[in-house]
Amino acid sequence: MMEPVTVETIPAGIDSTIVEWTIESGFPLLKFPRRLEAAFEREVGAERSRQLAAGGLFGLVLYNLFLIPDWLAAPDTFHTALWLRLGIITPIALLVIAALYLNPPVGVREFLAAAGAVVLGAGSNLYLMLIGHSPHHDAQHQVIILILLFITMVQRVRFWYAVAACLACFAMHAVGLAMLPAYPFEFQVSANAVFACAVVLSIFASYVLEREMRMNFLLSLRGRLQRRDLDVESRRDPLTGLRNRRSLDEVIEGCNQSKAVGQELAIVLLDIDHFKAFNDTAGHQAGDVCLKRVAGIIQSELRDHVDAAFRFGGEEFILVLRDVDLATAVRISERIRRAIEDAAIPHPALALGEVVTVSMGVASAIVSREIRVGVIISAADSALYAAKRNGRNQVSPRPPAADVVDMTDRKLRLK
Template sequence: MAGNTDDISLPESLDPKAIDAAIAERSWLLRFPPQLEAMFERDTGPQRCHELIVRAYIGIIVYNLFAIADLWAAPHLFMTAFWVRVVFFTPVSLALTASLYLSPPAFLRESIMCLGGGALAIGTIIYLMAASGGSPQPSLHESMILVVLFLTVVQRVRFWYLLPVCLACLLAHSLALAEFYAYPVGPQVATNMVFGAGVIFSLVASYTMERDLRLHYLLSLRDRALNSELDRMSRRDMLTGLGNRRALEETLADCEPSIGQPDDFSVVLIDIDHFKMFNDTAGHQAGDLCLKRVAGIVQAELRGQADLVFRFGGEEFIVVLPKTTLSKAIEIAERMRCAIEAAAIPHPAPAAAPVVTASFGIAGTRLGHRLGAVEIIANADSALYAAKRSGRNQVWPRPASLDTIATMDRALRKA
């Protein structure tokens, strides 16, 4: 009944500890905390509606087939039973079933099943018992237990909705026997006890099935949370916390169709200057701390969620800037360069600058220029080497040429 929830994403606000707490608690009330309950309904509701519709059609067909039993067991009631089943029960039940196509909320969904599969069916049975003229028809009151079983086993109506319906069925069964059939007290008690036992067993089964369903959902939810965390970790560089090469490749693949379209696209390659000297002089642990510091500085200079930074390998980082012109990317890179230099991370190597610096290579594409992501990165790599050849600790193309680049951008857009 839960349906397939493997492809449904988990909200970021969901605390995995809440799932573990719900599993440990196993509330006898068959109710999750509000956030989990909302997720449960979101994930299982549409599939449950589909299953209820299919099973409702089966129930309606079987109910009408009992007209054959009416013909043999109570011929004098056949026409009355036929019209009750076909003219009244079937259209109303079909109308209620059709409302499930709208995927109503849980309260309406379960209430519709209690009304259509329970109240209507029991009501028609009692009507036929009253129309039998005091002539006992055991097949009628005995068929009430089939209604309870249909709601419990076939439709699996949620326990707290099923409970009042089953109790109402038990009361209706007892009153109908006493009112319409002149059974002696002993047979009435025995018949009601059998019916009552069936109701109790059905309620126990309903409670157990829903409890197991909810537990299964929580376990699958925990598995999804663990898989989601593992998937997230597989896309993260463990040292810096940035996206790794796998995440970069997936991001570029997503961006590829839009590159060269109406929006600009730029990338920034960053290389920490003389990092090998840093490692050789201060050791790899100090080098790792330096990498994390620089990664944090670069990340702090991003403009928002659209801008993404990844560890490109070793001491290199790459910043992906969708919808960003080359001139704007140069501005962002210059801001990052200044922030790294201003952090004044001491460089231990005598041959290097006193503080850690970085070189930047920028490349991008403009409207109408159809370049692939690989070509853009290759151009950024060439720009990075140009920055290194020109003395390091600089952005290439240089910010001094921003006005020229902006003028070229406008000319290309007008062309």
């Protein structure tokens, strides 16, 4: 089963527009817009730090295994190599690996991974090559090519850091060969040319790998956004734009959960008066227009991100008001009723000049193990029928005269 898409799986402030624009741009410099770059780092940073730490341990093991060729090819410097590799480089490398595991900022993380490989790996091997006197010690310069592969293919250091690391390795290689008197100039040129090709190929591989990683992130994010949009649409009534019965069932289930016990909840049932006659007289198309207008008024009168409106079926709507007592819920309902009446939507089935009105039933209670949301809905339904029996175009129970919550309170958590 596909994992449900929630706001937690989509970075804040990121929408489809910025994702599509970035994909189309191709991000040739391997940089996203600032918000998207920050989201990318938040998503991959911790895992990447762990991968770099694991790769560092693997590289350290291989690095110390080179004690075997040190012993075979350059026995005169073996004791120095043993002391250098195990006594100095290994402890420092372990500190760098520990720092990487702690998920440092991206600049620190990539610098440590790149500089650690260059300074500790390439630098120590170059040093051992320069101090040796064995006839085969100069072959150690080839080890620096392995450092390139480790940086770009194993650790996959970010491209611009990899470029700097590869160029530093090339400079170290060229300087090292120049300091070996036994190497003629022609051989140095040939060896440096081969090494330069290795640098170019490594940099190219680094670019391709990072671009693929970034593109995979964008495609994943695009898919999540698309699934979220589909998920939202599946919970929305296509005619009115309000949330539908499926969404209502989920909200009710959430309100009935133990963590919601003790929360005061108000339910409002709203029914358009004489709507069947409206449809029979003006037709369903006009009836749909009426439903849309009423739904828009309801939504505009609710508090942002606190209350929710649902199409309950036909011309009936249900409002869920959180942290609201009965008196406040009645006043909010009266404000909505007046707003719909003041909209003066003509009712073709009634006398000339009559407008569309609504009847509303309100109930409120503190959710508990004994009082579930269904009980509050039943109470609101009974209140709605009372409003209809008493002449329609009213709220039941009735609010005190002129006691209506002002529209400016829509964004407040009313108590």
